[in-house]
Amino acid sequence: MSKKSRRIVGAVILGVIVGLVATACGGGSSSDGAEVKWAFSLPTSWDPVTSRTGNDINTISLAYASLTRLDAEGNVEPSLAESWKYNGDGTAVTFTLRDGLTFSDGTALDAQAVKAFFDRGKTQDDSFLRDQLAGVAEVSADSATDVTLHLTDADYQIPYLVAGRTGAIASPTAAADPQKLSVWPVGAGPFTITDFVAEDHAYFEKNPNYWDADNIHIDHFELSVAPDPATLVAGVQSGSIDFATLPALQSKEAEAAGLDVTVKPSLAANDVSINLNKAPFDNPKVVEAFRYAFDRQAFVDVITNGLGSTTSQPFPDGYLAFNPEIEKLWNYNPDKASRL
Incomplete structure (x- = not known):
C-alpha cells in the first residue's frame, strides 16, 4: 500500500491581509447612503449548509x-x-x-x-x-x-x-x-441580495429588518470577484473598487500609488507540502530533518515582503485553537537536520 502525501505541519503562515482603501473615496465613508464596492471572492455556495469553506x-x-x-x-x-x-x-x-x-x-x-x-x-x-x-x-x-x-x-x-x-x-x-x-441567499443578515451573476458579482441592499440595522451605515454593497492582482491597484485608483485584498508583494506598489494600505493579522495559514510517496521523503528521518532544515522565516519574508509570520501549526497566534507549545517544535536548526 502506498503512503499518502502528508503536509509539513504549518510550515508557513501568511499572517497578513493587505487591504486597499482609496483615499477620500465616497463609497468608503461610514455615513448613511454610502455605497461600497469590494473585490474579493464569491462563496462556494450561498447556502450555509452547502458552503464548502x-x-x-x-x-x-x-x-x-x-x-x-x-x-x-x-x-x-x-x-x-x-x-x-x-x-x-x-x-x-x-x-x-x-x-x-x-x-x-x-x-x-x-x-x-x-x-x-x-x-x-x-x-x-x-x-x-x-x-x-x-x-x-x-x-x-x-x-x-x-x-x-x-x-x-x-x-x-x-x-x-x-x-x-x-x-x-x-x-x-x-x-x-x-x-x-445555493445561488440566492435568504437569511436575516445586514443585507439582502438584489443581483447575482455566478463567477462575477453579487449586489446587495441594506436590510432594514436586520436586528442591528442601526449600526449598518452602508445602503448598497457590491461584491465582485477580485481581478488579476496586477490590476487591483489601478482599480482602486480609478474608483471601480473601494477596497480589496492585495498580495503582500504588491503592498509597496500600492503605497507608492498614494493609496491607504492597511495590514491586519489573518486567520489564513499557508503551508509547504511534501509527497511521502517519492524518495527521499519516503524516509521518515529525511522528513524530520527537513522540518529543521527549512527556514520558515526566510521563506515567509520573501513571499510577503516581511509582513507575514511563521508557525508550526494551521492556526495563528491569538486563534482559539492555537497551541503555544507546538511553536517550540522544529525550530530552524540546520546542524540538527544534518545529524538526523
Missing part, C-alpha cells in the same frame, strides 16, 4: 446573521440569540432568540426555523456542516424563541461554533429548494 463566512455574512457573533477581541456575544444558557453538566445549551426576527423572504425566524436549519445541516446529503454538528444529538424547539441543542458530550464551545457559518440560519421556506438557495 470556512472562508465563505466573509461573504455569506452579508446576507446571513448567525446565532452569535465574535467581537473584535474574539469573544462571543449575542446576535440572533440574545442569550444562551447551559444545563448543569454542559450537555445541552438553550439559545433564546430575539423577538420578532424575520428572514428576508418574510418567513419568521423562530425556534422552529433554527431547528429546521440544524436538522438540515445534520441530514442533508450534500451538507458540509455534518462534521461541525456531529456532537449535536438532537435539536428541540422549546418555545417560539427558545431552541436547545442537546449534545452527545459536554461542550462549552458551542456558542463559538454557531458564530460562524454553522450558525448562519437560512430560511426554511427558501431551503425547500436547496438548488435555488
Whole structure:
C-alpha cells in the first residue's frame, strides 16, 4: 500500500491581509447612503449548509446573521440569540432568540426555523456542516424563541461554533429548494441580495429588518470577484473598487500609488507540502530533518515582503485553537537536520 502525501505541519503562515482603501473615496465613508464596492471572492455556495469553506463566512455574512457573533477581541456575544444558557453538566445549551426576527423572504425566524436549519445541516446529503454538528444529538424547539441543542458530550464551545457559518440560519421556506438557495441567499443578515451573476458579482441592499440595522451605515454593497492582482491597484485608483485584498508583494506598489494600505493579522495559514510517496521523503528521518532544515522565516519574508509570520501549526497566534507549545517544535536548526 502506498503512503499518502502528508503536509509539513504549518510550515508557513501568511499572517497578513493587505487591504486597499482609496483615499477620500465616497463609497468608503461610514455615513448613511454610502455605497461600497469590494473585490474579493464569491462563496462556494450561498447556502450555509452547502458552503464548502470556512472562508465563505466573509461573504455569506452579508446576507446571513448567525446565532452569535465574535467581537473584535474574539469573544462571543449575542446576535440572533440574545442569550444562551447551559444545563448543569454542559450537555445541552438553550439559545433564546430575539423577538420578532424575520428572514428576508418574510418567513419568521423562530425556534422552529433554527431547528429546521440544524436538522438540515445534520441530514442533508450534500451538507458540509455534518462534521461541525456531529456532537449535536438532537435539536428541540422549546418555545417560539427558545431552541436547545442537546449534545452527545459536554461542550462549552458551542456558542463559538454557531458564530460562524454553522450558525448562519437560512430560511426554511427558501431551503425547500436547496438548488435555488445555493445561488440566492435568504437569511436575516445586514443585507439582502438584489443581483447575482455566478463567477462575477453579487449586489446587495441594506436590510432594514436586520436586528442591528442601526449600526449598518452602508445602503448598497457590491461584491465582485477580485481581478488579476496586477490590476487591483489601478482599480482602486480609478474608483471601480473601494477596497480589496492585495498580495503582500504588491503592498509597496500600492503605497507608492498614494493609496491607504492597511495590514491586519489573518486567520489564513499557508503551508509547504511534501509527497511521502517519492524518495527521499519516503524516509521518515529525511522528513524530520527537513522540518529543521527549512527556514520558515526566510521563506515567509520573501513571499510577503516581511509582513507575514511563521508557525508550526494551521492556526495563528491569538486563534482559539492555537497551541503555544507546538511553536517550540522544529525550530530552524540546520546542524540538527544534518545529524538526523
